[in-house]
Amino acid sequence: MEMCLTCSVLYAKTTLGSEGSLGIVTKVSILTPPKLSSVNVAFLACTDYLSCQKLLLEARRKLGEVLSAFEFLDEQAMDLALNHLEGVRNPLPPALHKFYVLIETTGSDEHSDREKLEAFLVHSMEEGLISDGVVAQDIQQASSVWNIREGIPEALMKAGAVYKYDLSIPVEKIYDLVEEMRNKLGHLARVVGYGHLGDGNLHLNISCPQYDDAVLAQIEPFVYEWTSKHHGSISAEHGLGLMKADKIFYSKSPAAVQLMASVKNLLDPNHVLNPYKVLPQSLSSP
Amino acid sequence: MEMCLTCSVLYAKTTLGSEGSLGIVTKVSILTPPKLSSVNVAFLACTDYLSCQKLLLEARRKLGEVLSAFEFLDEQAMDLALNHLEGVRNPLPPALHKFYVLIETTGSDEHSDREKLEAFLVHSMEEGLISDGVVAQDIQQASSVWNIREGIPEALMKAGAVYKYDLSIPVEKIYDLVEEMRNKLGHLARVVGYGHLGDGNLHLNISCPQYDDAVLAQIEPFVYEWTSKHHGSISAEHGLGLMKADKIFYSKSPAAVQLMASVKNLLDPNHVLNPYKVLPQSLSSP
Structure with a gap:
C-alpha cells in the first residue's frame, strides 16, 4: 500500500512498483494518524x-x-x-x-x-x-x-493533443530538460513543465494542435535517453503500465530486468496477475 | 536502506527485512533533509x-x-x-x-x-x-x-542474565503480554517492558540472576504463540538473524516462507549472501 500525499490518492500495490503484477490485494488494513x-x-x-x-x-x-x-x-x-x-x-x-x-x-x-x-x-x-x-x-x-x-x-x-511524461530527475536538472525540449521543438509544439518539486518529479507535457509523428520523433527517444543519462526514472509516480513496458531498459539494467522477470515467473507462473504490465512482453510470456 | 529514527542507526538492507541475505550494497546515496x-x-x-x-x-x-x-x-x-x-x-x-x-x-x-x-x-x-x-x-x-x-x-x-524479545504488537495489547508474563513467572524472574510505543514496538526483557532452562521453558514458546495469536511480529526492528530463523513460522504462513525461500534461491543460488539468516536452514540450503 502506498499513499501519494500530494495527490491524496491511495494506491494499492502488492509490491512497490509492481502495479499489481506480483499479487492481488485480498485485505487492507490502514493505520491512519489523526x-x-x-x-x-x-x-x-x-x-x-x-x-x-x-x-x-x-x-x-x-x-x-x-x-x-x-x-x-x-x-x-x-x-x-x-x-x-x-x-x-x-x-x-x-x-x-x-x-x-x-x-x-x-x-x-x-x-x-x-x-x-x-x-x-x-x-x-x-x-x-x-x-x-x-x-x-x-x-x-x-x-x-x-x-x-x-x-x-x-x-x-x-x-489539443498532448504527449505526457512522468519523470523523476535530480531537482537541479529538472528544468534543463524542459528548456532543451523547448529549444528542440521550437514552434512545433508548446512545452509545459510542472510537478511535485519536493519529490524531484517533473510532469513534462508537450502540447500541439493535433498528434503528429514528426513531433513525436523529436521527443522520443530523446526524452528517455536524456532521463537515463541523468540517472532519472522514466516512471516517477504513475508506473510503466502497458504503454511504457518496453521502455523499462532506460531505467534498469538488463540484469535487473531479467531478475524482475524471474521473480514475476516465480510468483505468477501462468501470468494471470495484471498481465502485459511493467515488463516487456518478450520477457513475461509464460 | 532504512533509517531507524528512534535509535539514529542507519541500517543497510538491500531489501527491507532481508538482512542482507538477498544482495550486497555496492553504493549508497542518501538524500537527507536539513x-x-x-x-x-x-x-x-x-x-x-x-x-x-x-x-x-x-x-x-x-x-x-x-x-x-x-x-x-x-x-x-x-x-x-x-x-x-x-x-x-x-x-x-x-x-x-x-x-x-x-x-x-x-x-x-x-x-x-x-x-x-x-x-x-x-x-x-x-x-x-x-x-x-x-x-x-x-x-x-x-x-x-x-x-x-x-x-x-x-x-x-x-x-544478571536476560532473555530479550523485540516484538511488534497492536498498541492496545502491548502491556497485556508483559502482565501475563509477569503472572506466569511470579518470583522466578523480573519482567521488564519498554519500547517505542509510537511504533507499536515492545522490548520485553526477562531478567534473572542467571540463565535457567526452567525459566526459559516458561517463556518460550509462550511469548511467540501469544504474539502470533495477536497478529504481532516476533521481530519488530531487529530482524530474525541467526538465532530466531526457525521462529519465522510464528509470523508468516508456510506458503509465504516457501515463497521467500524461492526468491532467495533465485537471487542467490549458491547461498553466499549473509548465510544462515532469516530463513530456517532446512529451506535455505543450496
Whole structure:
C-alpha cells in the first residue's frame, strides 16, 4: 500500500512498483494518524528556476515539520490553466513571472503554523527568492489556488493533443530538460513543465494542435535517453503500465530486468496477475 | 536502506527485512533533509497503561508534525536504570509511578515548538492522562532524560542474565503480554517492558540472576504463540538473524516462507549472501 500525499490518492500495490503484477490485494488494513487541523496554502512567484530550488531548500529548513506540498509550474502551464479552465484566475497581481510555487503546510496549531509560514515568506522576499506571493485567507481561496495546479492536465486536454511524461530527475536538472525540449521543438509544439518539486518529479507535457509523428520523433527517444543519462526514472509516480513496458531498459539494467522477470515467473507462473504490465512482453510470456 | 529514527542507526538492507541475505550494497546515496534546529524533550509519568495509550493518541493529534519520539518504560525498567546505571536519576519528584513516557519534538522554531509542547502538557495534566511531568530546560537535561531510556539494555546486562524479545504488537495489547508474563513467572524472574510505543514496538526483557532452562521453558514458546495469536511480529526492528530463523513460522504462513525461500534461491543460488539468516536452514540450503 502506498499513499501519494500530494495527490491524496491511495494506491494499492502488492509490491512497490509492481502495479499489481506480483499479487492481488485480498485485505487492507490502514493505520491512519489523526488528521491535523491546520492547513495553510501560499502561492508564490519566482523569477528563475534556481530560485525555485533555493526556495525548496529553505522551505525544508524553515517549514520542515509542517511542509505538506511543494508544487511548481512554469508560466506556460499557468497560461494554459488561465486560458482553458473556467473560473481560474491568477491570485497574484499581473506581472511577468517565469515560475510559480504552491506551498502547503499542515500542522496542529493554526496560529503558530501561520506565523511560521508568514515569517518564511517575509524572509524569502528579503532574500530575493520570490518576486511576489499571497497566502490564502480561507479554505475557498486555498482550494482555488489548488485548482490552478490540479487543473493543468484538464487544460492540456482542452488545448489539443498532448504527449505526457512522468519523470523523476535530480531537482537541479529538472528544468534543463524542459528548456532543451523547448529549444528542440521550437514552434512545433508548446512545452509545459510542472510537478511535485519536493519529490524531484517533473510532469513534462508537450502540447500541439493535433498528434503528429514528426513531433513525436523529436521527443522520443530523446526524452528517455536524456532521463537515463541523468540517472532519472522514466516512471516517477504513475508506473510503466502497458504503454511504457518496453521502455523499462532506460531505467534498469538488463540484469535487473531479467531478475524482475524471474521473480514475476516465480510468483505468477501462468501470468494471470495484471498481465502485459511493467515488463516487456518478450520477457513475461509464460 | 532504512533509517531507524528512534535509535539514529542507519541500517543497510538491500531489501527491507532481508538482512542482507538477498544482495550486497555496492553504493549508497542518501538524500537527507536539513536537520531541524529545535529539539524539546519531556519526561512524564502515567498511572496506568491506558493513560499511556491515550497520551499517544493525543500527542499525535496535538504534536503530530513535530513528534519525533514517543517512548515508554514501566516502573520495573526505571528501577533497573536507577539501580544499575551511574549518574542516572529520576527527573520527577519521588512518587509511585507505574509508567513513564519520554516525548521528543523536533521542529524548526524553538519558541512555537516549546509553546506547543507546554500547552500539550497542561492539557494532558488537566485531562488526568499524566500524573507528573517535566520539560528538559537545556540539552544536558534532555540528554540525561534520554540516558534513562537508552541505558535500560546496559542496566539489564548488569543485573544478571536476560532473555530479550523485540516484538511488534497492536498498541492496545502491548502491556497485556508483559502482565501475563509477569503472572506466569511470579518470583522466578523480573519482567521488564519498554519500547517505542509510537511504533507499536515492545522490548520485553526477562531478567534473572542467571540463565535457567526452567525459566526459559516458561517463556518460550509462550511469548511467540501469544504474539502470533495477536497478529504481532516476533521481530519488530531487529530482524530474525541467526538465532530466531526457525521462529519465522510464528509470523508468516508456510506458503509465504516457501515463497521467500524461492526468491532467495533465485537471487542467490549458491547461498553466499549473509548465510544462515532469516530463513530456517532446512529451506535455505543450496
